[in-house]
Amino acid sequence: MFRVKADVTIDQKKIKAIITRDYDLEVIALERVRAVYKVYTDKGTYGFKNAEELPDLPFIADCLQQIKKNGFNRIPHLLFSKQGELLVHEDGESYFMEHWLKLRELPSHSLPHFTEIGSALAHFHEASCGISKPDSNNPRSQWGTHHSFLIKSKKLLDRWQQDDRYKDDTETWLLRFLRYRCEMALHFIQTAPQDAQYGVWCHNALQHRNLMLDDSNEVWLIDFETLAYRERVWDLAHFLEYHARPLDWHPHACQLFLNTYQVSVKTPIQQQEWNLFFSYLAFPKRLYRRMKRYFGVNNPGSSQLNRFVKTVKREMTKEPCFQTLYTHLVQSE
Template sequence: MLKIHVDVKLPASRVKELVEYHYTLIVKSISKVRAAYRVETDQGVFAFKNAYKLQDIDFIEKMIQTLHRQGFHRIPKIIFCKDHRRLISYAKELYYLEEWLPNVTEVNRNKMNWLTPAGETLSEYHQILAKIPLDIIPKQRDSTGKWEAKLQKSLRRLQKICKRTFRTDWEQTLYSFFHDRLLYAQNLLESSGPSPFSPTLCHGSLHHENIMIDPSNKVWLIDYERMTWEDPTKDLAQLMEYHFPSHDWPKAPIEEFLSSYCGTSVGLDDIPYLKARLAASSKLLRNFRAFYQGEIEYDMQTINWLKKERAKEHLWSR
């Protein structure tokens, strides 16, 4: 079985050899940028990356082709090898080459001016990929109903520990927090019904480093390794969870982001399914599992996480 890591741990000299051997390219310069290599060649600039979670790269490449055919060009293409393969195998790991996007920079996590174009880009991206045939989606990328199932499992566990005697005030505080939050999310789902959106192939990794912006204020998306078929609120909630905690969850920018995505003026109250995903986020469900298993620590990391979660609650308080 191939051993897959995110980071390219090869020396630059070896990367140069692999690129020139497998592609019709002559390397002019090479430099490490985070987990990848920026490779400047006689035919342009490319990113040499580890194929983390890309063993189904044929499917991913088809999705990128679909986006480009439909006029969505703000995502990098995968480059084919000389023998028409997409992956390079070396020392029990897999690598690939993709376009290095010119004239783009990461969005500024301290600003809000990129949220509207991000909403527009994500909407276009989702609408195109919502139309792909369901039978071509790899099983490992189909996450339909998984968040709801995890929420229901958490609620069952909550019932099991409701009579538990907690040893410390901290444990009682955490229990009360998880109790209120999980029930709130469940009540939202029961009262509002299913998501208003159609399932689509979500990006799945919308942190700041994967959202780029160009001089014309267009947003680009990179790093598609975590694509999953799911409700699009997965991407909406994920972007919001990465960006808004450090800004104390401001209502106006949130409404601007959601309105740009929906193409009409909306707020979080208009999308209760999304509000439920924010109330019982994936990280909250993981932390509750750790709490249930007695593995959550009383440390600054958990205290700060709880503080940030509490700050979110003004979004649904009246």
């Protein structure tokens, strides 16, 4: 998954000047919210974001417009400038604005909303069907890339296990666990042929802050900067990586979300797709990033080791959930 920064670093005076010049809006007040600005104007409230890493924002906007036409409306509207452009420019950087939705962020304990989220994600995926997939060289095309990612990870682990620098008991334990999980992921994906995978446009960043609730407790999706075309089970696994982990991967919670998704899509997930889902869960990008930060640098230090150990111990809480979910989702079919 690629990461996109939307941080706005220019001062408020310049932001007001840009908005007045390019959008013909009167700025009443600005409020810093994380890395962006909430802009109160005479014609409504908007978000002001950096788009320096989003040269294809018009493409994203077109995808979202088509998703809305296909029936999923719970996504934000992007704002066009006076010149009819989505991107505006100042001092070599690009910015964009979108409507600021009057919603509340999903609470950190998200279990009470798992059914609503499962249903919303299913309908979002259904609405994305029919939108052309990008060329294979487009960074938003991530369908079918998991196998090569696992092969690359396994080669790194092979090299590190043969490296005399990593003979400490803790490092040996970490490498052994990583290899076990990487081989598990490869086993699952070998029983999940690529042509059996259902590709959709995935949100690709289903953290709490990107899931919002309206007054009717319906789920809205925001922040589509990381939108990508890939297998639909990626979004399911990615969601659980953020929302099931605080619940110690309780199988009932995972089943609640996945069952709701299953009954909400026109084409239910088949066994071969579930195998890819388990491959994603077995070796998530979080593990890869953490192993690179420790084994991939010189003299990483004790603090990096402690964070690595903490990550792996958290990952181990997922183990009891694997068999329960596999029995429920695959063996029961």
